[in-house]
Amino acid sequence: MSANPKLKLIEAGDVYSLSFSFSQEQVNQFAQVTGDTNPLHLDAEYAATTMFKKPIMHGFLGGSVFSRALGTSFPGEGTIYMNQSMAFKRPMYVDTDYEMVFTVQSVDKEKHRAVIRTEVREVVSGKTTIDGEATVINIARI
Numbered sequence: 827m828s829a830n831p832k833l834k835l836i837e838a839g840d841v842y843s844l845s846f847s848f849s850q851e852q853v854n855q856f857a858q859v860t861g862d863t864n865p866l867h868l869d870a871e872y873a874a875t876t877m878f879k880k881p882i883m884h885g886f887l888g889g890s891v892f893s894r895a896l897g898t899s900f901p902g903e904g905t906i907y908m909n910q911s912m913a914f915k916r917p918m919y920v921d922t923d924y925e926m927v928f929t930v931q932s933v934d935k936e937k938h939r940a941v942i943r944t945e946v947r948e949v950v951s952g953k954t955t956i957d958g959e960a961t962v963i964n965i966a967r968i
Contacts, residue, residue, distance in 0.1 A: 836940055836967055840930040842900040845949070846891055848883055850920045856887045882917040889956050891926045892944045896960065900928055901940070901967035910944070912958040923949040931959070938968040 857863050862884055865872035873881040889912050896905045918924065929943040939961060946956040962968075 838930050838933050842928040844926045847923050885914040888918045901964040906963040909961040916955040918955050938965050939963050940968050
């Protein structure tokens with residue numbers, strides 16, 4: 827199967843970024859969907875007694891932007907998510923601006939696979955909150 831000539835094929839070294847933030851309502855919805863109702867995410871009074879001093883987002887909610895981007899914009903439609911590693915480096919908070927950054931590490935054109943470094947950074951500080959790596963397949967874009 828050949829790639830669509832109108833689509834740019836991703837290459838090693840390509841970088842893609844996406845800005846985002848989450849509201850407390852979205853955290854509440856994530857808790858409801860997953861069943862993870864840990865008060866550290868939902869209860870300001872409880873969270874005030876912890877090392878974080880305020881509610882933190884679920885780590886997997888923060889990492890969910892990787893799936894969003896892979897399936898819709900980079901590489902995009904038709905992407906098959908094969909693997910994802912994630913290290914949660916710092917807590918993430920609601921109503922805070924973050925940037926997701928993908929850096930293509932390697933491409934296997936025969937298998938239409940790419941290994942992509944996946945990061946989330948807090949915009950103001952530039953500090954990494956999530957660091958990882960994904961392996962994806964996309965027949966049309968890789």
